[in-house]
Amino acid sequence: MRLKLVYGDQGPDVTALQQALLAAGFNPGVIDGDFGTGTFNAVSAFQQAKGLLADGIAGPRTLHALGLAESADLPDATGDMSVQVASLMLPGAPLANIKTHLPVILASLRAFEIPDRTMALMAIATIRAETAGCAPISEGISAFNTSPTGHPFDLYDHRSDLGNQGPPDGALFKGRGFVQLTGRSNYRRYGPRLPTPADLVKKPELANTASVAADLLSLFLADRELQIKDAILHGNFQAARRLVNGGLHGWEQFETSFKRGDMAMPR
Structure with missing residues (x-):
């Protein structure tokens, strides 16, 4: 079973997904191995019912909730958040600060189980808006x-x-x-x-303290993970910023930084 099934996918894994959705009470329509609109809507409805991010993508958490994956762990994208990508996201930050603190930040994201692409981008873009120089x-x-x-x-x-x-x-x-x-x-x-x-x-x-500052960042983001991802999913960067800042201070820098990283970071 692939750990990410999206609109347009086809094959036996999609068939298994459709069958599991139907068994859970979320009818995807014809069981044909074609991830179309019916399957997308059924996945979204299932995700809403289970308190998951309702993005219509059958990723590890959704597949695990359906009994189709052994683990709900998100793909670890921290290896793709390189010094080069972080430097693009943090213009003006001393390179020495990025080289020193980025590994600590990424290790913390892994420790708090938010190592996926969106949260890695969120962490660095938040630093851009909050401290700019990549130092606590x-x-x-x-x-x-x-x-x-x-x-x-x-x-x-x-x-x-x-x-x-x-x-x-x-x-x-x-x-x-x-x-x-x-x-x-x-x-x-x-x-x-x-x-x-x-x-x-x-x-x-x-x-x-660098390690404590990194863990506080990760904790703060982890507490708001689903709301953040929902805001990003809908392109609402102001809402994503409010979830961390409580207001809109630095939201333009935050959005620019996130989008730069999104373009530079491998998919």
Whole structure:
């Protein structure tokens, strides 16, 4: 059984897919080994019922859910995210930063089981929008986080939506890392979920450690994987950016970076 069946495919693997869909209660129409509109719609409906990405493609997760594949693991595309591809996606980033941090980022994507092409592109495009230079950094002072006459990050101090409880939370839990993790609640939520659990509330500066920053990026993306993929599937890069940033800061750089990588990365 091939691990990816798409519209237009033909043969015994498609027949097996059609039979499995029919047995699951999703009628693809004539069982003819031809992946046409009926099969596409049945696959999409099955995916919606099972909480999978409804893209009409019978990939590992769909085939596994239908009992046609032993593993639901996604194809590992991290080997195709080369330094050259990342450099195209991160214009202006020092090459030394890419060479140093890209392997750490890709290893983290594999560890959190999101090593597929879309998520690899998403990770690097997110870094382009968040930190640009492919290095974990702390958020700088700006009009978005600091009032004209206030102390640094005073506009974050009382952001209850971020779990902040007043000064000095704004400065303590400012954005850090590759994904610019922000707010007391996020530091509290993600620290225990790291491969080596850490108390990021007590030691927020750990979020700028390369390995921790990579794992926080992967965790953040993994939590939103299906929503991200659905947004990308429909070409809605603003929605994909909002899922990570909460707003549209850097979305144009994000979209440009993703599309550059999509063109350069092998399919």
